Amino acid sequence: MAIDTQPGHRLDKRPSGNGPPPVIRRLVLDNGALLALVAMVILMAVLSGNFFTTTNIVNVGVQASVTAILAYGVTFAIVSGGIDLSVGSVAAFSAVMLGWFTTNQGVPVFFGVILAILVGTACGLVNGLLIAYGKLPPFIATLAMLSAARGLAQVVSEGAPIALPDSLSWVGENLNDYIATPVLIMIAMGLIAGLVLMRTYSGRSMYAIGGNEEAARLSGIRVQRQKIIVYALVGAFAAVAGIVLASRLVSAQPNAAEGYELDAIAAVVIGGASLAGGVGKASGTLIGALILAVLRNGLNLLDVSAFWQQVVIGAVIALAVLLDTLRRRA
């Protein structure tokens, strides 16, 4: 041996000190948006006596559910370095197909739901194929789908809402005073999204592809195949969101969820994901969706005027992301 190799310094012991316990510290550091959410809840509770009631908290959860489920899907796209603008349209199209299958074609509700999810997945698959093999930028491919899926929803429904069978209404309703089905679905989908991102081959590949596509490819990850899986997953999540949305109204509307893709993207970004790819978490996205829901709910409770609501929502999105950026820099 020609040289005395220094052993690697291992500094992974936590620096001793009397800060908050590691778990809480980690949670706060990982999710800057959580602080924003807590701050907003406190602010709303102070400003309106009607905010912090059981019913209202359940309402907020229910109202966040559709955005959250859509946003979980968008998280996959954003983590893998892409974007999906079509989720609102795909949600509406899947819901309309659910109505068409169950109401117009007499398909049993259970199979109708499966078919609707398949429809959403198929839309995502088309996005994925266009992106992976057609080499279209995700922005363009999904922009095309945004228009096409919305159009198909209008075609199938002939522009009018399709009533859903009453046997589906439980999906959109509250089980009791404390638990609502949409919230349960939101949590379940969140766990699935988290599992996919953290524990599956596809999920880990999303981070690698979003972080450095060439490095991922040279490490043997089949990038194109994984991209197709990513967008198919986004489509499936969008379909579930569409089903929840339609079930709440017991009516599948071709113009439902218009503009929701922007809410979903906002939720993902507020949740700490980077539009450059490689960074993002399901828990962050959930928090992002809750922030938007708390905000909309609070503005209603405070009877803020229509015009100011838009201004406030824009400002809060900017502030939430700004806070997160500042926290990271510190």
Next chain:
Amino acid sequence: MSMRKSTSAVVMATAVALTVTACGSDSDSGDGKENVKLGFAISALNQPFMIQMKEGAEAEAKAQGAKITVQDGQDDASTQANQMQNFTSQQVKGIIINPVDSDAAAPSVKAANNAKIPVIAADRSVNKEKVKATVASDNVEGGKMAAKAIAEQLGEKGKILQLRGQVSTSAARERNKGFTEGLKEYPNVKVVAKQPADFLRDKGLNVTQNVMQSHPDIDGVFAENDEMALGAIKALGGKAGKDVKIVGFDGTPDGFKAIKKGTMNVTIAQQPKELGKMSVRNAMRVVDGTDIQSQIKVPVKAVTKKNVDRFS
């Protein structure tokens, strides 16, 4: 190489698209008479109301032996501006516009006027530029009727929530104006919350849910369209139509269903088919050189459980 490949792909796609469009529009041949071509720029075809208006227009055009091309503006003012430009350059004989945005439509209408193509505004007005006629439901009158209807339902006393449509549209503004004026005659009916729900059913549901938290003692809801009213009904559950009176606007098929079920008490029904027909009829009159009125009001009607069968 890949550049060339993608270029040829674009050319291919364009060619296919053109062929498809061409096949779609060239299908009918002239019927001997002078074939008058009309253009109809509709704000969006995503609501039953607009679709019915389109159907009425098409029926009237057929009856008159005219040809009508309908363009869907997809609720986007600039898309609509392009479509208007296309109509103008195609030298159609007349244009019916159902503006996405009453102000944004002005430049396109001006261009058509300069090209001496008569323009009729349907359902929504065009601001700051002259059109030959505006064919519209009487939204202000409808708003007043809604005020009267909810006051009667409540016995002239109570607290109400008003769900507002997209505040940039003239329909929302005029309905609000008529409703506010109409309510002045009923000092004991108070609007305790006035919140936007963008004419959408799911937003109507969310907003009503939220407002019920701050004002659980609401006696009535006025929604500026039926979709939002249906959302409110969903939020109110069993109370809708009974403890909380619901007044909607438009008279959509789903709205009528709710009236029959008793969950909605009144809807101020527009007659979209009639609107479409009247627009085409007046456009044809202008083409023929007949003078027409500048404001053509298509009447609205209060629909309740008693008379709903006559409408649906």
Next chain:
Amino acid sequence: MEGIRKVFPGVVALDGVDFDLRAGEVHVLLGENGAGKSTLIKILSGVYRADGGRVLQNGRPVRVAGAEAAEKLGIAAIHQEFNLVPHLSIAENLFLGRQPRRYGLLDRKKMEADAAVLLQRVGVDAPPRTPVRELGIAGRQMVEIAKALSLRARVLIMDEPTAVLTAEEVNRLFAIVRKLRSEGVGIVFITHHLEEIPQIGDRVTVLRDGRSVGQVPASAPEDELVQQMVGRSIEQQYPRDTGRVTPSAQPLLRVTGLRRAGVFHDIHFEVRAGEVVGVAGLVGAGRTEVARAVFGADPYDAGTVEVLGKRLPGHNVSAALASGLGLVPEDRKGQGLVLGSSIQENLGLVTLRKATRGGLVDRAAQKRDAGRIAERMAVRMAGLDQHVGTLSGGNQQKVVIGKWLLAQSRVLILDEPTRGIDVGAKVEIYQLINELTASGHAVLMISSDLPEVLGMSDRVLVMSQGRIAGELTAREATQDAVMALAVGTSAHGANEMEDSPRGH
């Protein structure tokens, strides 16, 4: 610069560093990665503000409060990552933000004429309208130098300018540097190549752990420089007894007749267990292209690649990987690592699929394996969670190699494995190569660092013009023999060398 001090959260990057530069001299700044060289030049060029000490120019204290201030003081820096817009022309890049104007419009003619003069000064004969993306790395560097000249820089800072150049290009660069020196420009020159110091330098300042540990003339012997740099002596730079191994008969990797039209032709070679086969040649000779084609990262037109006698399908990374090939690409940051991800993630990338059962990744096993390999490779880190982007170059390279070790690749293709890495880390990587070959693995090593190729290879393949110009045993391989093959004996070989500067 006197007593410069700079503190980053948790680290004192510079602590009382003194540094002076005279007009018309080349002052070499030497030190291991992390010694503080980059911080020092960033303070000098206005990127960072010093926390203590002062900067003097002609005896007067000055404030370098930003890039603009540095420009006004005549200080220009050429960083390892170039500040060029690839799609714009050379001329536009040279005058970006200060294009000559006439009647408010861009005066393209004047701009291109001025650019031509500057390009001539640095010996680039490409037309000023050429888009920068069409230039090689050496060409881009010359454009950067020309840009500095156009700003009338009196102080030119060059951060490892030779790291990415071939020997020939280095010679050209040195010619330009000497010319600038004779014109009175003061040059701060950073390099890891000790042998360059006596060729180009006048004085050397050595930094270690944020302090200036000594100033010596450039003629000082290498041993002394190394000793000062690492604070210990490195007895042997290339710890390999080359040509002594008796490789097994069965080749691990056999490439026959590999061809991609216009890029490489007739590529035949074998790599046997226990061998290090070096691939030398000029940049552009097609070495990286061959490596990528063998690995399946790029397609090829004809030929075969066999691993352990089994033929691999073309353009299929997964198949290459499954057969036991591994590639450490030349562009570590751009192709080797996911910079925003943790060390653990990066180490587990290749083995991700193997660690997946029923769609789920066994993260505990991944963590265990990553920990084991990081320890074996002595990666200096705060923990497996540390982002790989925050590691030094040498430790980053260890992570790239580590992910292939985890995958138990039989044949590792290393493309410029020690580029931009300090002496200490280099030796560690060489030792790793030794361990690998001792345990029956094989290494194909592409390198533009000729001493490295000679010092580490059992056999040397020399590429020129997309062909293998010759194969040398360890004994035959000398600098002269390799260079003779590399510059090519074929007729058009000489042509290709013509883009070297004329007139000096």
